[in-house]
Amino acid sequence: MEYEAVIGLEIHVELSTESKMFCGCRVEFGGEPNTRTCPVCLAHPGALPVINGEAIRSIARIGLALDCSIPEKSIFHRKNYFYPDLPKGYQISQFDQPFAVDGHLDVTLEDETYRVGIERVHQEEDTAKNIHAGESGRISGSTYSMIDFNRSGTPLVEIVTRPEIHSPQVARAFLNKLKNTLLYLNVSDCNMEEGSLRCDANVSIRPAGETGLGVKTELKNMNSFKYIEKGLEQEIARQVELLEAGDRIVQQTVHYDVASGDISALRSKEEAHDYRYFPEPDLVPIIASAEFVEEIRSGIPELPHARAQRYISTFGLSDYNAEVITSSRDLADYFEETVAHHDDAKAVSNWIMGELLGYLNATGQDLSECKVTPEELAALLGMIRSGKVSQNIGKEVFIEMCDTGSKAVDIVATKGLTQISDESELETLADSVIEANPAQVEQYRAGKQQVLGFFVGQIMKETKGRANPAVVNQILKKKLA
Amino acid sequence: MNLLRLTAVEALRKMEQGALSAVDLTDAYLSQIADHDGDVSAYLKVTGESARSEAAAIDSSRGDRAPLAGLPTAIKDVLCTEGVTTTCGSKILENFEPIYTATCVRKMMDAGIVTLGKTNMDEFAMGSSTENSAYGPTRNPWDLGRVPGGSSGGSAAAVAAGEAIWALGSDTGGSIRQPAAFCGVVGLKPTYGSVSRYGLIAFASSFDQVGPITKNVMDAALMMQFLVGKDPLDSTSVVYPTDIPLPVERDLSGIRIGIVKELVGEGIDPGVMTVFNEAVEKLKAAGAVIGEASLPHSEYALPAYYILAPAEASANLARFDGVRYGLRAGETSDISEMYEKTRSLGFGEEVKRRIMLGTYALSSGYYDAYYGQAQKVRTLIVQDFERALAEFDLLISPTTPTTAFGLGEKTDDPLTMYKSDICTIPVNLAGLPAISIPAGLSKGLPVGFQIIGKAFTAPHLLQAAYSAELAFGFDKVSPLIERRDHDGI
Numbered sequence: 019m020e021y022e023a024v025i026g027l028e029i030h031v032e033l034s035t036e037s038k039m040f041c042g043c044r045v046e047f048g049g050e051p052n053t054r055t056c057p058v059c060l061a062h063p064g065a066l067p068v069i070n071g072e073a074i075r076s077i078a079r080i081g082l083a084l085d086c087s088i089p090e091k092s093i094f095h096r097k098n099y100f101y102p103d104l105p106k107g108y109q110i111s112q113f114d115q116p117f118a119v120d121g122h123l124d125v126t127l128e129d130e131t132y133r134v135g136i137e138r139v140h141q142e143e144d145t146a147k148n149i150h151a152g153e154s155g156r157i158s159g160s161t162y163s164m165i166d167f168n169r170s171g172t173p174l175v176e177i178v179t180r181p182e183i184h185s186p187q188v189a190r191a192f193l194n195k196l197k198n199t200l201l202y203l204n205v206s207d208c209n210m211e212e213g214s215l216r217c218d219a220n221v222s223i224r225p226a227g228e229t230g231l232g233v234k235t236e237l238k239n240m241n242s243f244k245y246i247e248k249g250l251e252q253e254i255a256r257q258v259e260l261l262e263a264g265d266r267i268v269q270q271t272v273h274y275d276v277a278s279g280d281i282s283a284l285r286s287k288e289e290a291h292d293y294r295y296f297p298e299p300d301l302v303p304i305i306a307s308a309e310f311v312e313e314i315r316s317g318i319p320e321l322p323h324a325r326a327q328r329y330i331s332t333f334g335l336s337d338y339n340a341e342v343i344t345s346s347r348d349l350a351d352y353f354e355e356t357v358a359h360h361d362d363a364k365a366v367s368n369w370i371m372g373e374l375l376g377y378l379n380a381t382g383q384d385l386s387e388c389k390v391t392p393e394e395l396a397a398l399l400g401m402i403r404s405g406k407v408s409q410n411i412g413k414e415v416f417i418e419m420c421d422t423g424s425k426a427v428d429i430v431a432t433k434g435l436t437q438i439s440d441e442s443e444l445e446t447l448a449d450s451v452i453e454a455n456p457a458q459v460e461q462y463r464a465g466k467q468q469v470l471g472f473f474v475g476q477i478m479k480e481t482k483g484r485a486n487p488a489v490v491n492q493i494l495k496k497k498l499a
Numbered sequence: 500m501n502l503l504r505l506t507a508v509e510a511l512r513k514m515e516q517g518a519l520s521a522v523d524l525t526d527a528y529l530s531q532i533a534d535h536d537g538d539v540s541a542y543l544k545v546t547g548e549s550a551r552s553e554a555a556a557i558d559s560s561r562g563d564r565a566p567l568a569g570l571p572t573a574i575k576d577v578l579c580t581e582g583v584t585t586t587c588g589s590k591i592l593e594n595f596e597p598i599y600t601a602t603c604v605r606k607m608m609d610a611g612i613v614t615l616g617k618t619n620m621d622e623f624a625m626g627s628s629t630e631n632s633a634y635g636p637t638r639n640p641w642d643l644g645r646v647p648g649g650s651s652g653g654s655a656a657a658v659a660a661g662e663a664i665w666a667l668g669s670d671t672g673g674s675i676r677q678p679a680a681f682c683g684v685v686g687l688k689p690t691y692g693s694v695s696r697y698g699l700i701a702f703a704s705s706f707d708q709v710g711p712i713t714k715n716v717m718d719a720a721l722m723m724q725f726l727v728g729k730d731p732l733d734s735t736s737v738v739y740p741t742d743i744p745l746p747v748e749r750d751l752s753g754i755r756i757g758i759v760k761e762l763v764g765e766g767i768d769p770g771v772m773t774v775f776n777e778a779v780e781k782l783k784a785a786g787a788v789i790g791e792a793s794l795p796h797s798e799y800a801l802p803a804y805y806i807l808a809p810a811e812a813s814a815n816l817a818r819f820d821g822v823r824y825g826l827r828a829g830e831t832s833d834i835s836e837m838y839e840k841t842r843s844l845g846f847g848e849e850v851k852r853r854i855m856l857g858t859y860a861l862s863s864g865y866y867d868a869y870y871g872q873a874q875k876v877r878t879l880i881v882q883d884f885e886r887a888l889a890e891f892d893l894l895i896s897p898t899t900p901t902t903a904f905g906l907g908e909k910t911d912d913p914l915t916m917y918k919s920d921i922c923t924i925p926v927n928l929a930g931l932p933a934i935s936i937p938a939g940l941s942k943g944l945p946v947g948f949q950i951i952g953k954a955f956t957a958p959h960l961l962q963a964a965y966s967a968e969l970a971f972g973f974d975k976v977s978p979l980i981e982r983r984d985h986d987g988i
Binding site: 057060061062063064065066067068069096098100102105106107108165292294295296299300301302 | 578579585587592595597598599601696697698699700701703704705731732733734735810811813814816817818819820822823824834838858861862863866870
C-alpha cells in the first residue's frame with residue numbers, strides 16, 4: 019500500500035534579548051555556572067516575574083513575519099511539574115490564549131511551493147541546566163547532579179506548525195527557511211549546538227488519499243536539520259513496516275541515534291503529565307494594540323523572498339542565484355556590501371556562487387569565519403575588470419586571500435602576478451612561439467582556425483598565465499594572417 | 500507614663516519634640532517582649548540588638564529625622580528580610596535567610612522604623628488561629644487561653660500586648676482583619692494592587708495583600724502613606740491614584756452606609772451582634788445614613804475561595820522542593836523520593852490539605868467543574884459588590900462571627916475553622932479595601948467591626964473609620980498593656 023506521512027513540527031527558539039524573560043539577569047550562553055541569577059530566576063520565596071518588553075517585541079516580529087494574526091489580548095499560564103531544572107515548580111508559558119495564531123510559511127523545494135500552516139507562536143521561559151556528575155554525563159550512573167541556573171528564565175518562543183508537512187525533505191526545507199527568517203528578524207542567533215534553536219517533530223502515516231490522522235510518535239531534541247530529515251525518514255519507514263506487518267503503532271517518544279541510524283522508544287505517552295495549567299496570577303495580560311502591531315510590522319526587515327525579488331529586478335540576477343544568495347542573511351549582506359564597492363552585481367554574484375561558496379564548502383568553513391571581507395573581494399574584482407590580473411589568476415589569488423587573509427593587491431605584488439598587456443613584450447613572445455612551431459603554423463594557415471588556441475596556450479605557459487588573453491589573441495591573429 | 504499606650508503618631512510627635520528618645524521607646528517595647536512574649540509567643544525572632552542600635556543611630560543623627568524614625572515595628576514572618584531568618588511559620592524554611600528584603604519592608608525601613616523582629620503566623624498564612632505555625636501557637640493577650648486569630652496572629656498579638664507600636668500583616672482571606680478583631684486592634688487590608696507583593700511569600704497571588712495592624716485608625720493611615728505605590732518588581736501593583744492624608748475629626752453626616760444583610764444573620768454569635776448593633780446606633784447618631792445592602796452570592800464566597808486560593812497555593816508552594824534552599828530530607832535515593840520526603844517532613848497538615856485541594860481542583864477533567872466554576876463565582880461576587888457600592892458609600896458587617904475562641908477548640912475541624920473567615924473572604928474575592936476596628940467587648944473579649952470601601956479609596960475608608968472610631972469611643976487595651984500603667988516608668 020502507498021502511505022502518506024503527516025508531520026508537524028514544534029520549534030523552540032531562545033531569544034537573544036538583553037535580559038531574561040521575567041527578571042533583569044543578562045542572557046548569554048555558557049559562562050561560569052550560576053553567575054547570572056537573582057531571586058526571580060532562582061525562584062526564591064516572595065520573588066515575582068515581570069514581563070520583558072523586548073521579548074514581546076521579538077515574538078511580535080516572529081508572529082508577523084509568519085503571517086500570523088496577533089490577538090489583542092494574550093495571557094500567561096502556569097505549567098506545573100516538578101523537575102530540578104525548573105526552580106518554581108512551574109514554567110510560565112502560554113496555553114489557550116497564545117501571543118500569535120494562524121500563520122503560514124511558504125517553502126520552495128525543487129520548483130514546487132508548499133504552504134506550511136503555523137498554528138500558534140507562544141512565549142515562555144527556558145529551564146536551568148542539569149549537569150550530571152559521572153563519566154557518561156547522563157543521569158543514569160551519575161553519583162550526583164548539579165544545576166546551572168544561568169539559562170533559567172531565558173526567553174523562549176515556541177512555534178507550532180499544523181500537521182501539514184508530508185515529507186522529511188519539506189520538513190528540512192521548512193526548518194531552513196524558518197531559521198533563515200528568524201536570522202533576518204535578528205531575534206535569535208539560532209545556534210543549534212548551543213541549544214538556541216531546538217526542534218521536536220511529530221509524525222504519523224496514513225494510507226495515501228485518506229484524510230484522518232494515524233497514531234503519532236514524537237522525535238525529540240534533534241540537533242541538526244539533516245538529522246531531523248534522516249530521523250523522520252527512518253521513523254516513517256519503521257511505521258510503514260509495522261503497519262505492513264499488521265502491527266500497531268504506539269504513541270510514544272522515539273530517539274534517533276545519529277551514529278547507528280536506529281530508532282528506539284524513549285517513553286510511552288500513556289504516562290503523560292497532567293500539567294494543571296491555570297492563568298498566571300502574578301502577571302497582567304499582554305495587550306497588543308493595533309498601534310503596537312503596526313509599529314512592529316513597519317520595523318520588520320526585508321525577508322528572504324522579497325530580497326531575492328529585488329536582486330532579480332534591480333541587479334539582474336538569475337532566479338537561482340538570487341535564491342541561493344538570500345538563503346542566508348549573512349550571505350545576502352555580504353553580497354550587498356561587495357556590490358556597494360564593486361557595481362558589477364552579476365560578477366559579484368558569480369564569484370560568490372562559484373568561488374566563495376566553493377571555498378567554504380571545500381574547507382567546511384562558515385561565512386563568519388571567512389577571511390576575505392566584502393571590500394577585499396570587491397578590490398580583487400576591480401583588478402580583474404581593469405585588466406590588472408586575469409580572471410584565472412584572480413581565482414588563484416582569491417584562494418590565497420581565503421587561506422591567509424592577505425589583500426589581493428599584496429598577493430599580486432609579491433608574487434608578480436600582474437597581467438601582461440604590454441604589446442611589444444607579447445609580440446616578442448608570439449614571434450618565438452610561431453618560429454618554434456612551423457607545423458601548427460601550416461595547419462592554421464590551411465584554415466584550421468582552432469589551432470589559434472594552441473598558440474595562446476603556449477604563450478600562457480610561457481607567462482605562467484599572466485598574459486592578457488585578449489591582447490594575445492589580437493597579436494597572434496595579426497602575425498599568422 | 501506608660502509608653503506602651505502611645506500610638507505611632509503620638510510617639511513620633513514626642514520624639515520630634517525631643518520629649519522621648521528612640522532608644523527609650525524601643526527599650527520599653529523590648530522589655531515588654533522580654534517580660535511577656537514567653538506567654539504570648541507573638542514573635543518567632545526578636546532582633547533586639549539591631550533594634551537598639553537602629554534606635555541609637557536615630558537618636559544620635561543630627562540631620563532631618565526620617566518620617567517614621569524610631570517607631571518599633573513588628574514584621575510578619577511572611578515578609579522577606581535580608582539576612583534575618585524568615586520561616587513563614589514553616590519547618591520547610593527553618594533557618595532560611597533571604598538574600599533580599601521585601602519592597603514594603605524596605606520602604607518602611609527607608610522611612611526610619613526600628614525593626615523589633617518577625618512575628619508568628621499560621622504556616623504559609625494558611626489558617627485563622629496561628630495554631631498552624633510549625634513553631635507553636637501565639638496566645639491572645641486579652642486571654643492567654645484563647646487564640647489571637649490568624650494568620651497574622653503574631654502581629655496582632657504583638658500590637659495588642661504592647662510588644663510593638665504597630666505591625667505589618669498580610670491578608671489573603673481575612674488574615675489581617677480577623678486577628679485584629681480578636682485582639683482588639685485595627686487592621687486594614689488595602690485594595691489589591693495598592694501594596695507591592697515583592698518579597699511577600701506567596702500563598703494565593705491574586706488575593707494576597709500586605710497591610711497595617713495598628714492601635715488606631717490614625718496610625719493605619721500613617722503607615723499606608725508609606726506602603727502604597729507602584730513597584731517595578733510587582734506587575735500587579737499600581738500607582739496609588741491619590742494621596743492618603745491623615746484623617747481629621749469629623750462626623751458621618753450624609754455618608755450612606757449599608758449593612759450587608761447576608762453577613763449579620765445566621766451563624767453570627769449573639770454577643771457579637773449586640774456589640775455590632777450598638778455600634779450601628781452610634782454611627783447613626785454621628786449622622787450616617789444606614790440602610791440594608793445585599794451581596795446575594797456571598798454564600799458561595801467561602802467555597803469559591805477554598806478552590807481558588809488552594810489552586811494558586813499548590814503552584815506557589817511547588818518551589819519548596821529541597822533543591823535550592825530550606826529543608827532537604829536526607830537518606831533519599833532519587834529525586835522523586837527527595838521531593839516526597841522533603842515536602843512530607845517540611846509541610847504541616849493544613850498546608851498539605853490545601854496543596855491537595857488545589858492540585859485536585861486544577862486536575863485535568865476537574866478544572867472546569869472546580870477552578871472554572873469558582874472563577875465565575877468570583878465574577879458574580881465582584882458584581883454584587885459593584886451594585887451594593889453604587890447604592891452605598893461603604894458597607895459594614897461584623898469582622899468575625901465570634902470573638903476569639905479557645906486554643907485547640909477548632910483544630911480538629913477544618914470546616915468550622917474556615918467559617919471564622921466568612922465575613923472577610925468575600926472582600927478578598929473582590930479585591931476591595933476593608934478595615935476592622937474594635938467596637939466594644941463581648942464577655943470581656945474584643946469585637947471587630949468591618950468597614951468595606953470602594954477600590955482605591957483608602958482616604959475615604961480611613962476617614963470614615965476614624966469617625967466611627969471616635970463614635971464608638973472604644974478605649975480598652977489588653978491587660979498586658981494596662982498593667983504597665985502602674986509601673987511608673
